[in-house]
Amino acid sequence: MKSDIAIPTAPLKTADTTTAQVSMPVTGMTCAACAVSVESMVANTPGVAQANVNFATQTLQVTYNPKQVKVTDMQKALQSVGYDLIIDTENAQEIQEQTQQSQYQALKKKTLLAGLLTLPVVVIGMFLMDLPYGNWIMMALSAPVLFYFGRNFFVNAFRQARHGKANMDTLVALSTGTAFAFSVFNTLYPAFWHARGLHPHVYFEASAVVIVFILLGRLLEERAKSNTSSAIKKLIGLQPKTVWLVEGDTEREVPVSTIQKGNILLVRAGEKVPVDGEVSFGSSFVDESMISGEPVPVAKQAGDKVFAGTINQKGSFRFVAEKVGSETLLAQIIKLVQDAQGSKAPVQKLVDKIAGIFVPIVFVLALISLTTWIILGGDNGLTQGLLAFVTVLVIACPCALGLATPTAIMVGVGKGAEQGILIKDAESLEQAYRLNALILDKTGTITEGKPVVTELVWSEEDRLRQMELSSVLLSIEQQSEHPLAEAVVRYLRDQVGSSVVLDSFESVTGNGVKASWQGHLYQIGSPKYIKAQGISLSDELSSLADTWAAAANTVIYFAEEGKAIAVLAIADKVKDTSAKAVQALQQQGIEVYMLTGDNARTAASVAQQVGIKHFQAEVMPGDKADFVKKLQGQGKVVGMVGDGINDSQALAQANVSIAMGKGSDIAIDVAKMTLITSDLQLLPKALKLSRLTVNAIRQNLFWAFIYNLIGIPIAAGVLYPVYGFLLDPMIAGAAMALSSVSVVANSLRLKAKKL
Structure with missing residues (x-):
């Protein structure tokens, strides 16, 4: 069975023309602003009817007219701004995974080497300012940090500028490039400033540190992205590659892809059922927990249905293939998981949203301050104007903005791990505290999961x-x-x-x-x-x-x-802590629901034991996902807690997905949070941690922006006409560093909080 990634659908006939739909992996995206750029570039290509980018899954879905535009045309359009499309329909998923892995390894090497070169620059710039030839040493060390290890920032900024766009790379390139160029000029021609009674400061350490911090942030993001497809791979791996085909009195092993409807297949003890069908001879017990979530294998005899991916136990049987390929229940589960993941909006970080507006505003303010000083500054107008221009760009550097979310997330994730809560990404922490509806699976979640x-x-x-x-x-x-x-x-x-x-x-x-x-x-x-x-x-x-x-x-x-x-x-015993956890969640105003594939009597008994009023029994995997959608359609922020393969669709669809640590690997991979001890009492703690982390992020963004809101006007010289005060670039660099320290220190306060 093949993944549907990057495989074009059949053309769709419309009233006016013929259109086709295609889903392709995108490479080179580093922020939500990048996703917007990719979407707009493809959407503006003649012949493209609609383009949607999912930043979380790194994919582009396009509806286009094959007669007017080719996939290669879209690829060229994206390559012109620094991105790329994987258009190999046969091996798209493998190529994307290889690309992500190679990017991660290259970025890891860059970050490490850039950090090693930056460390002595910081030491000299902050503590050994009078070191002989110190400026020359810092210039020699910081140049490769910017223009070799950080060259992508400058290349991408240039490509964005060619199309009238700006993103985080633009801000990084502007601030670090200007600080470096200004520092090089002051190192080569210090007499220019000495003749005017000013000291030629350098800012090599500021430019290098910004590059290292941003590289570190990208490294953490790349590591998270490299795991996005593992759940789908494991689901696909549930289907065997070969199967025993029965032809008369003989049996031969053939690839599962060659199976046709009506073929008679043999499943031996311990083997997986390859396709959906009906038992024709023999009997056994089949583990269908991936579908029903129930721990007890189901007895199968002639006339009973069997499903692809389920595991045969001790007996053996023959069955007639009824659904093959994309028609099997397992294939539908995979498709639903992919659709649910792909339907989520990209994670819109506040920094990325603002970057497109913030960058041109800062640059325009710097130019206005330079022009104003030249016109009104008298004899030293050009000198003061250059200082103001550089100071504005230096104080507006994105270091604190770049640290605001990652530092809080890193501390929050560490705090969660200490409590037995494994958190995969920022989105789950940003959403969890807003939950007002929570769905619990029964088996293995509320109960122990074994008879x-x-x-x-x-x-x-x-x-x-x-x-x-x-x-x-x-x-x-x-x-x-x-x-x-x-x-x-x-x-x-x-x-x-x-x-x-x-x-x-x-x-x-x-x-x-x-x-x-x-x-x-x-x-x-x-x-x-x-x-x-x-x-x-x-x-x-x-x-x-x-x-x-x-x-x-x-x-x-x-x-x-x-x-x-x-x-x-x-x-299947109810866990001792389940009732307390449900009560604690309900006291927080969260509506708790239970969904199970078990019978109605068992479901009612378990619900009564733990105090859940709303429950549904005999629910199939797709029904769970539909129930999540139903609650979301009512405007609720929905959390899903489960432990089995049958929960994976609902986990992928939910706003916040939480897996039990003792559950299936696939449920853990799909979920954004994992309760390591499988104790539901960790849920209220996870919600509190989310609230604390989001508060820390908001506070960090406040500190990051307050320095800009106050510092940029002062750097531009608004206080000079009244008080005669013009902010020195060195003070601007210190203010930038202080904003970063404030952000980090505020994030570290999370460690002392009690959950």
Whole structure:
């Protein structure tokens, strides 16, 4: 089965023309402003009807007229501004992953080497200002930082400028380039300023530090992006590559891609079901937890449906292929996960939104200050104007802006990890505190996720023999293929010294087992099986069984010579902390819902135990995602908590997705948060951490901007006519550094907060 990434659809006939749709990976995007640039460049290409960029998944979806424009034309348009499209439809996903990995490794190397060169520049610039040839040493060390390791900032800024656009790269290039050029001039021609009674300051350390900080931020973003497709890869990996095709009396192994509807296929013990179909011969138990989320494998016999990606247990069977390729339920799950991820709006960082406006405003203000000084400044107008021009650009450098969100996120993520909350990205932290609706999966989320024996009661006359009979029960269940037998074995293993050697054993598939020992016949099975066998039940055991069944337990009888001698209750236990967690969430004004693939009686029992009023039972994976969409359509900010593959669609669709640490790898990959201990009591802590982190981000942005709002007018010289004060570029550099220190210090305050 192939991914639908970068594969054009069939042309769509419309009233006027023929259009086609294509989804292609984009490379080179580093911020939300980049996503806007890509979208506008493609949308403005003649022949393109619509273009949508998803920054989170790094993909471009285009509706276009193939007669007017080619995909290669769109690629050339993006290459002209520093981006690129992957148009290889066969290997697009692999190429994108390789590109992301190579970019990450290259960026990691750049950041490390740039940091090593910048460190001595900072030491000289801040503490050894009078070092002989210090300026020359700093210039030699900072030049490769800017123009080799940071050359992409300048190249991308130039490409953006050619098309009348600006982004974060423009701001970085302007501030660092101007500071470096001014410093080089002051190093080469210090006499220019000495003749005018001024000291020629240099700002090599400021320009180099900005480059290193921005590279570090990009490195963290690139690392996060490199993991975006892992969930889809693992879902695709659930389908086997080959399958046993039955042709008459022979069986041969063939690629799953060659299977056609109507083919008869063989699935052996331990193998995955390759496509959807109907069992024609044989019987087994199949683990369908990826679809239903329920821990107990399902008995399959002739006439029963089986689904691609599910795992066969101990038996083997043949089945007729009914749905293949993109028609299988697994393929639909993959498609729904991709659609849900792709439908999310790009993460619009406040810094990226403002960059497009902030950059030209700063540059215009710098030019206005230069022009004003030249016109009104008298003899020193040009000199003062140049100083003001440089000072405005230096004080407006984006270092604090670039640090505002990442530092708070890094501290918040670290704080979460200490509490057992694994957080993957900024979006989940920014959204979590706004949740007003939370959906919980049942199995493995509210409950333990595996069946256990909760009760074992012997008939009154057999209690004196219970140790001997327990050994017989253990021996029978050890040979049984029924999935619930494992729960009984786990329960009895610690209580019984040893098992016995049975005289005979017979499995009645889907119903129960028969065995003999020392001439006695023993039977184990469901109430339906016991009744069908005509086994007598005491009032005591029958009453207990009815009570347990009403509480959504699975009931099993153990009989000897046609008489029930014991009854067992098996259930998926509710976690001890689930009820407290639900109550805490409801007290915060959050509506809590439970969705499960289990039956209505079990769902009602679990919901009652934990205090959930709204629940739905027998829910399929797609239904969970639809329920999330329904709540979102009502204007709610929806969180989804789950642990299974069947939850992955809903997790991808939700505003905030949270996986249980003991759940499936795919659920953890899709989710943006993971509760490492699988304890729901971590949820209220996660929401509080989100609130604290968002507050820190807002405070950081305030400190980052307040320096600009106050500093830029002063740097331009607004105080000079009244007070005769003109801000020195060195003070501007110090103010820039102070704003960065303020941001970092404010972020570190999160560590001391209690959750």
